[in-house]
Amino acid sequence: MFTTIQRIQFNKQFFIFSALACLCLFPVISSPIALVLGFTLATLGLVPSDINTALITKKLLAYSIVGLGFGINLPQAIEVSSNNIGIIVCSIFSTLALGIGLTKALKIKPKMGHLIASGTAICGGSAIAAVAPAIDADADETSHALATIFILNSVALFVFPLVGHWLMMSQHDFGIWSAIAIHDTSSVVGAASVYGDEALQIATTLKLARALWIIPVAFISALMFKGDNKKIPVPLFILFYCVAIAVAYLFPQFDLLYQDIFMVSKRLLVLCLFLIGAGLTIKSIKSAGLRPMILGVILWVTISVSSLAYILLAM
Incomplete structure (x- = not known):
């Protein structure tokens, strides 16, 4: 039974937590800020103990990924992918392969290392959100991977234009580079928009094209971490993600509705990051140590430098 003081304390926690969660649904809160807000509440002990943030996050992440599928322009994504297929495939699978090797060398939890590599290889938080349930990663592994990616993401936003x-x-080359080497779409758009309109158009289109690679990577990841199960776990939300892309392509007359769904899904993803941050504590960060961040930095520097060299020398 709650005492009067406990009820008051719980109500205060619930009010603050709910207010900030609702605020994350509006554009005033960005993805990194949402993660920081959740982490701050957890640090201050203001997260209600009876709210299962991990369970809520897992469901919302799946819904968010499906909704993002409505924002993929399939013909445009395929065209951009075909024009840059070499650098896209090499950057994605070399990053994943390097991530596997470094994860073992740094003695990081395999699933955490794979999430960091996936986020670096494709599209940051969205990739992690898609791959995490496919490999049955726990909340701690997911939160550490997201924290690593978003810290580096914030740095890229300022460093790349410089x-x-x-x-x-050129704006063309910068657009390609930022789409390949910056993790999240939001930071890609931010960095490219500072550089110029042409860079923004190229970067945005190529980044959304790379988002299509979430599908095969999620299935490959499920196969890699299937454990002793004879059946390969099929991440159903990835199938629905494909259906969403197909529906948007086959019925273009509802484009305004698709754009609304896409925008709502992006805000839901921000809310998910808030919930993930709420489950991230100083104790858990200390227990993970610096190794996840070291992994993230090495992978990010590798893909940034190698893709830049390719663009400057071969294009």
Whole structure:
């Protein structure tokens, strides 16, 4: 039974937690800020103990990924992918392969390392959100992977335009580079928009094309971590993600509705990051150590430098 003081304390926690959660559904809160807000509440002990944030997050992540499928322009994504198929395939699978090797070398939990590599290889938080349930990663592994990716994501937002101007890159080349080497779509858009309109158009289109690779990577990941099960776990939300892309392509007359669903899904993803942050504590961060961040930095620097060299020398 709750005492009067416990009830008051619980009501205070619930009110603050609910208010900030609702605020995450509005554009005033970005993805990194949502993660920080959730982490701050957890640190201050303001997360209601009877709210199962891990369970809620798992369901919302699946819904968010499906909704994002409505924002994929299939013909455009296929065209951009075919024009840049070499650098896309090499960057994705070399990053995943390097991630596997470094995860073993750094003695990081295999699923956590794979999530960090997936987020670096494809599209940051969205990739992690898709792969995590496919490999049955726990909340701790998912939260650490997301924290690593979003810290580096924030750095990229400011560093990439500076490097691009220093190297006097064209808008076309910068658009390709930012789409390949920056984790999340939001930061890709942010960095490219600062560089110029052409860079923004190229970067956005190519990044959304890379999002299609969530599908095979999620299935491959499910196969890799199937354990002793004879059956390969099929991440149903990935199938629904494919259905969403197909529906948007086959029935373009409802484009305005698809865009609304896409925008709502992006906000739900921000809410998920808030909930993930709410499950991330200083104790859990200390227990993981610096190794996940070291892995994230090595992978990010590798894909950034190698893709930049390819763009400058071969394009």
